[in-house]
Amino acid sequence: MNSRRWHGPLADAALVAVSLLDVWAHFDSTEPLRMACALVAAFSLLLRRRWPFFTFLLTMPAVLFSDAVFSALAALYTLSSHSRRRVLLAMCAVAFTISDLTSWPNPHLDLSEPSTLVTFGYTGGTAGAAVFLGQLVQTRRDLSLRIAEISEARDHERMLTDQTVLARERAQLAREMHDVVSHQVSLIAVRAGALQVGARDAEAREAAITIRRLSVQTLDELRHMVSVLRASGGRPTELTPQPSLADLRQLVDNSGIEAELHMDLPEGLSPPVQRAIYRTVQEALTNVRKHAPGADATVRMGTEGGAVQVTVTNSAPTRPALPLPSAHYGLIGLNQRAALLGGVVTSGPTPDGGYELSLRLPANSAV
Structure with missing residues (x-):
């Protein structure tokens, strides 16, 4: 410049x-x-x-x-x-x-003299060279501008093509979610409702209630995601209301496991920090449910040295875990979210056979 x-x-x-x-x-x-x-x-x-x-x-x-x-x-x-x-x-x-x-x-x-004609040709050629050189520079400048315009138009066309492909993929994904995933979750909710009505054992009935409630929540979120995907290219669709610290008690109570919540956090934490805390606890409790059946969990939150510290610890499982598909994207997502906020996520087994997941974030983080 x-x-x-x-x-x-x-x-x-x-x-x-x-x-x-x-x-x-x-x-x-x-x-x-x-x-x-x-x-x-x-x-x-x-x-x-x-x-x-x-x-x-x-x-x-x-x-x-x-x-x-x-x-x-x-x-x-x-x-x-x-x-x-x-x-x-x-x-x-x-x-x-x-x-x-x-x-x-x-x-x-005197044009009759040969030397005058030679001088006239030389001088005229010199003036013509200056004119031609200037016109050449002008043509080069015009070509550069035209090439820049063509490049910009090509980039715009490529962007439109990418948006069209993305919209097509999102529409296909929305159809798959609606036709396959939503249908299967609906069947889970229906079977859980039938189990809730027909079960004689109180523990089985409570498990059926939890399964049905979680299935209905998942179905609602899937339907909203489908509507967001189908709105591609149109008017922006509002996302589902994002969770905050006020939703943690309900999350722990509805987790389907024995869990205790000890929360001592200051007021006024930024929404990104609150969402990171909620998603960390949600992922940790989900992993306990999947990989440590029968274990109980303890969720502790507090501040230490100007940073928010969240720890979710579970005991050893009391029965074998069922083989469930997992791509380990949950912990990867938690690490990425924490890194964006300047924090860190650590996890690992405990000496008693349980597991611990810890999140540490600066209290004033914001994205």
């Missing part, structure tokens, strides 16, 4: 310096008018970017009255690189050629 900002002034200064060298090379102390015109032409190049045609006009007296013509050629090149009026450029090139061939205040132009 800085190099681009200084590129223009440095180029102008370089052109002025070369023009002054041209004036010095043709310096004649007996011709002050010619030297003054040449100096005006040299310093007028500082205006070439803002007023290219006016700058060219300021350089013409130097061509008429002196041999310092570099500033006029630079001005003609600048005008050609900014103007699209071909007739104007041709007239300026002709004006430069004729002015360079004459010598004021005593003009002398």
Whole structure:
């Protein structure tokens, strides 16, 4: 950015310096008018970017009255690189050629002499070269802009294509969730309801109630997720209300295991911290239910050194765990969530055969 900002002034200064060298090379102390015109032409190049045609006009007296013509050629090149009026450029090139061939205040132009024709061709070719070079730079600039526009349009088209593919995948995922997952969860809820009514054992009836309640909650969340997925590309859909610390008691009570909650946290924790605590406890209790049947759990929360400390500890299981599918994404998600908040999650077995999961977060974390 800085190099681009200084590129223009440095180029102008370089052109002025070369023009002054041209004036010095043709310096004649007996011709002050010619030297003054040449100096005006040299310093007028500082205006070439803002007023290219006016700058060219300021350089013409130097061509008429002196041999310092570099500033006029630079001005003609600048005008050609900014103007699209071909007739104007041709007239300026002709004006430069004729002015360079004459010598004021005593003009002398004899086209019958061969040397004059050679000089005319050389001068006209020099002016034409300045015009062609300016037009070439203008064409290159236009091509660069067009390429940038094409690249931007291609990126936009690629983004639209990606969005279309994503919308198609989300719609397919929504259909699968509705047709397969929701159907199976509904069957679980129905069978749990039947077990609740027909069970004679109080413990079995309580387990059926828990299964049915969790199935209904899961079904509601699935239906909302399906509606969110199907809303892809349309008006944004509100997400399910996010949990907070106020929901922890209900989470522990409805976990389906014997669990104790000891919470001593300050008020005013940010919503991201509260969600991280809730999801950590939820994942820990779910793992206890899956992998440690019959175990009880203890959930402790407090602050230590300006950080929130959450620990979920369970005892050893009293019966073998059922083989359930698991991709271990739960702990990975907890680690990622904690890392975003500047915290850390640790987990591992305890000496008595149980398991402990711990979360430590800065109390003032926010995302």
